[in-house]
Amino acid sequence: MEILISVYVFLFGLIFGSFFNVVGMRMPNKESIIKPRSRCPECGHTLSAWELIPVVSYIFLRGKCKDCSKRVSPLYPLMETATGGLFLLSYLHWGFSFELIVSLLFVSMLVIITVSDLTSYLILNKVLMFFFIPLLLLRLTVADLYPWWIPIVGMLTGFGILFALAVLSRGGMGGGDVKLYAVIGVVLGFPGVLMSIFFASLIGAVIGIFGVLFKGMNRKSSIPFGPSIALGSIIVYFYGIQIWNWYMKIF
Ligand SMILES: [Zn+2]
Known part of the structure; x- marks a missing residue:
């Protein structure tokens, strides 16, 4: 059970990490963080659902855009993995407690x-x-x-x-x-x-x-x-x- 929860927390972190990338890259440019859907900054190709899967899509696409083959910044999978890891660390460190909320907010x-x-x-x-x-x-x-x-x-x-x-x-x-x-x-x-x-x-x-x-x-x-x-x-x-x-x- 403990392992199952840990896996869930890590995956949860990966998804949040992917959202934090969007927030961190778009907000300084005063862009909306909801719309439009994520695109390749080079050719404007809108990412399909599976291309949005954290880390996995980066590995499958070998770090390149499907359409124009321009390199995708390694910052994406790096920060996704970091968020997953930090969410997991938070859970393992604090368990289900109020400090876990502080921990998740802080690392986010x-x-x-x-x-x-x-x-x-x-x-x-x-x-x-x-x-x-x-x-x-x-x-x-x-x-x-x-x-x-x-x-x-x-x-x-x-x-x-x-x-x-x-x-x-x-x-x-x-x-x-x-x-x-x-x-x-x-x-x-x-x-x-x-x-x-x-x-x-x-x-x-x-x-x-x-x-x-x-x-x-x-x-x-x-x-x-x-x-x-x-x-x-x-x-x-x-x-x-x-x-x-x-x-x-x-x-
Ligand atoms: Zn492209």
Whole structure:
């Protein structure tokens, strides 16, 4: 039974992931997320039902459009699989509890902002507000993983530190990142939010170094910070306590 539920949760995640791709790619361009049906951006070929099956269609079509054979972005199957995996991880971690709702909302938001930041360098207010309100309400009521003031301090800390970084970097960090960290602070609380900023910076730095070494980027190249923030926050949300305990044992 447990395995059956796990499979369902993963498939559920794949389908949501496919929707999050659409949201993350269309909303920054002010397009409707419902209509029109998904098309090939190159030739306009409308995707048939089976071409919309997450991951499977990508594999069968070998990553190419059926009509014009142009490459389909690997971001689609990648984010679909990531969402499936994160939904499954959420279920395995929290079981059927109120925290599972927080978990699903949190990873969904992080997938959407990763897609929009990667494809258009934007983290939309609309997306953040959509998740911020239910997450705050859940944290302050039924999903009380910490005392009530912990998420509030987390929110103010996340926003405050990123705001200071944005001012100091003179536009190197976007306003979207600052507001995103207020939401992350609500979920991770304090000091989890600090740990998340630390991991996000570390991941961002590694990506930056790889970019300079292998992709011919320079210090002025803009690399979206959203994906690093998402990854760092997911690590802390699921494994922060273990990492902290492990760290304290060593030092
Ligand atoms: Zn095409």
